[in-house]
Amino acid sequence: DQQVKQNSPSLSVQEGRISILNCDYTNSMFDYFLWYKKYPAEGPTFLISISSIKDKNEDGRFTVFLNKSAKHLSLHIVPSQPGDSAVYFCAALKMNRDDKIIFGKGTRLHILP
């Protein structure tokens, strides 16, 4: 039972354009949603997060949008750069004793020159 779903295994975007990565979740009790970026042969690194009480969080070229009624979030990267080519994991967290993060399967983003 996948609580966090990333339905697009891969995405190709022209350099300079907007990259939009999508994520859906099933558990309305999640408190935070996070995006991680992973390069080959490296561990995932934290990129940006959003609290469940907000609908938008922006950090430089990265913006995360949360639509709670649709149980959907998206990561926007504008403008896309070659170094953005990586696997992006959507993750969700419920703040309790466990503080366990649940990951989606990831979306591989290719930035085309």
Added chain:
Amino acid sequence: EAGVAQSPRYKIIEKRQSVAFWCNPISGHATLYWYQQILGQGPKLLIQFQNNGVVDDSQLPKDRFSAERLKGVDSTLKIQPAKLEDSAVYLCASSSRAYGYTFGSGTRLTVV
């Protein structure tokens, strides 16, 4: 601050052999996690430690996997005996609070 250290980076073993992975978390991080990432999937939590106590090991295949965190610092994850389906990247992460996970580079295990 130094990151989460893992070793080895790569390991190739035959099925039914044993293997152990080591993790040194960020100093002062009380919580340590082991994740299994199979190719094409997201990381799956195997076990979570709070200091040297186990918080969650519900997805750890206990018939073959074991983990310990002696003295609440370093941790080892062992597989005995390994199966072909254990081929994956094993990620260690630590945090002072889950919001600020830091992952190690992982150990890529290939079982042949």
